[in-house]
Amino acid sequence: xxxxxxxxxxxxxxxxxxPVITLLFLGFSAxxxxxxxxxxxxxxxxxxxxxxxxxxxxxxxGMLYSxxxxxAPIVDRVRLPLLGRALGQRRSWMxxxxxxxxxxxVGLSGVDPLGHLPLxxxxxxxxAFGAATQDIVIDAxxxxxxxxxxxxxxxxxxxxxxxxGIVVAGAGALYIADAASWSVAYLSMAALVGIxxxxxxxxxxxxxxxxxxxxxxxxxxxxxxxxGASRPEWQRRAGVWLIAAVACPxxxxxxxxxxxxxxxxxxxxxxxxxxxxxxxxxxxxxxxxGFTKSEIASVTKVFGxxxxxxxxxLGGLLVVRYGLARMLVIxxxxxxxxxxxxxVLALGGQSLPLLVLTITGDNLxxxxxxxxxxxxxxxxxxxxxxxxxxxxxxxxxxxxxxxxGGFSGVAVANLGFxxxxxxxxxxxxxxxxxxxxxxxRLPELGGARDTPPR
Numbered sequence: 001x002x003x004x005x006x007x008x009x010x011x012x013x014x015x016x017x018x019p020v021i022t023l024l025f026l027g028f029s030a031x032x033x034x035x036x037x038x039x040x041x042x043x044x045x046x047x048x049x050x051x052x053x054x055x056x057x058x059x060x061x062g063m064l065y066s067x068x069x070x071x072a073p074i075v076d077r078v079r080l081p082l083l084g085r086a087l088g089q090r091r092s093w094m095x096x097x098x099x100x101x102x103x104x105x106v107g108l109s110g111v112d113p114l115g116h117l118p119l120x121x122x123x124x125x126x127x128a129f130g131a132a133t134q135d136i137v138i139d140a141x142x143x144x145x146x147x148x149x150x151x152x153x154x155x156x157x158x159x160x161x162x163x164x165g166i167v168v169a170g171a172g173a174l175y176i177a178d179a180a181s182w183s184v185a186y187l188s189m190a191a192l193v194g195i196x197x198x199x200x201x202x203x204x205x206x207x208x209x210x211x212x213x214x215x216x217x218x219x220x221x222x223x224x225x226x227x228g229a230s231r232p233e234w235q236r237r238a239g240v241w242l243i244a245a246v247a248c249p250x251x252x253x254x255x256x257x258x259x260x261x262x263x264x265x266x267x268x269x270x271x272x273x274x275x276x277x278x279x280x281x282x283x284x285x286x287x288x289x290g291f292t293k294s295e296i297a298s299v300t301k302v303f304g305x306x307x308x309x310x311x312x313x314l315g316g317l318l319v320v321r322y323g324l325a326r327m328l329v330i331x332x333x334x335x336x337x338x339x340x341x342x343x344v345l346a347l348g349g350q351s352l353p354l355l356v357l358t359i360t361g362d363n364l365x366x367x368x369x370x371x372x373x374x375x376x377x378x379x380x381x382x383x384x385x386x387x388x389x390x391x392x393x394x395x396x397x398x399x400x401x402x403x404x405g406g407f408s409g410v411a412v413a414n415l416g417f418x419x420x421x422x423x424x425x426x427x428x429x430x431x432x433x434x435x436x437x438x439x440x441r442l443p444e445l446g447g448a449r450d451t452p453p454r
Contacts, residue, residue: 014153014320015313019146022203023154026094026138027161028168029196033101033131035169036189037061037124041108043174044182045120048113058121061128066398068132072391073249075136088205090144094137098196100130105190109183134196139394140386143378145206149320152327155374156316159367160309167305168192249385249392256382260441264380267434268393269400271328271373274427275335275366276401278342278420281408285342285417290350299355304363311367318368319375325439328376331369332435336428338362339421346417373397 014020035041038061045055075093079085083092104127113120138158146154169189176185254261286296319327338361345351345358377397381389412420 012317014150014316015157017146017150017153018203020150020153020157022145022199023142024157024161025195025199026141027158027163028165029098029161029193029199030131030135030138030158031162031165032169032189032192032196033105033127035166036105036108036173036186037128037131040169040173041120041124044177045113047177047182050113050117054117058124061121061124064125064128064132065135066395066402068136069388069391069395071133072136072388075133076140076249076385076387087200090137090141091200091203091205094134094141095197095200097130097134097137098193098200101127101134102130102190102193102197104128104130105186105193109186109190136387136391139390141206143381143386143390144383145203148379151378152319152324152371152375153316155378156312156371158374159312159370163305163309163312167301171301249382249388252382252385253380253389257380260438263434263438265396267431267438268377268380268396270427270434271332271431272335272369272397273401273404273431274339274424275369276398277405277408277427278339278424279405281412281417281420282342284409284412285346285421286355288417289346291352291355295352295355299352299359303356304359307360307363308367308370311364311369312371313367314364315368315371319372324372324376324379325435325442327368327372328435329432329439331365331372332428332432334365335369336425336432338365339428340425342421343418343425346421 037058042055042058045058079089080092080096083095086092087095104123104125107123107126108120111119111123142154142158143151173185173189176188257264282300283296286300315327315331318330338358341358341361345354348354377390377393380393408420411423415423
């Protein structure tokens, strides 16, 4: 059952709400450190004369973003001693993550990479750990600070802020390094972390269900307490905490969605698979066609970011107007078709208008689909276990695509670019079919989010 569309004026007003605007600044704070420990950092290392083989190992730093699930339960459940009392659970952890990011960037600014690579790696790891921790908390904060109907708009402004942060940390840092030095560039980026810190201090702590009653009456907790009646108190407390932090979030999801749980997890894993698989071969395609680096940067980075932002805003509006069920299907179709547009580009040769047209469609579709999918993942997440469940979903979302994407170069070498991009588009067909199937069984796609376990 689909709900009736809302009028456009009501849909647009959602972007004026304080929680939606807040996510613009938090998105910037999340996007800022990403390139500073990846491509911007490798550019600095290359510019400093570091051996290319050593530079390659720095890509492992990105693994921290993929394994954040392992400390998400701690962020979700452990209350920081002093900051937690003053700011609350979410804001205190967010501020701690931002402090770690700033400390790591300041540390990097004072190190000469040539001859001090272990120290550079240590500060980069500190920055990445703080950034991944901040991501965990921002996801939870977003879900808890707004009702379901504005989650897509919040996801949209988050993506806009994130992209702005990416541009500042990429092109902005390079401009500063060129005009002054790499040290000044990283100090400037550390200062910009203050935007996120100020946002945390100005905005209130979101309401959240602590879940104590749910935990104590959970069957697993009751069984553990009965079986361990003779154990020392500290063991009983530790056991209850582990059950609450790890077992309960998983059990809660399966209890709420029952037979649909595995279908939902499968859908989370495959919805963006085609898009993630093709991403690694986009730049090699551009270069193989003869486009210059300046053309690629101008079209894909500057113009492309603008299109992504436009797609994100459009996605937020369309979800408010038409609902998640329809937009998940439309977003999946859009991504699959625009993946195949790269096959047309591969066959069309070095045509700048065709490149612009391809990037326009691809980035609009990606911005729209990303916004819709973030809203969908938010709808699946229980407010009692926001950080842990969302970290699980976001990790599951990228792992299959990243794994299959590792074979993308082999596929291009054997098939060529055009067939590869056609196949990447076809990878989206199962997700589109599953989106339609789930939409018929979960009309509101998450309406039972806070149903307490029996």
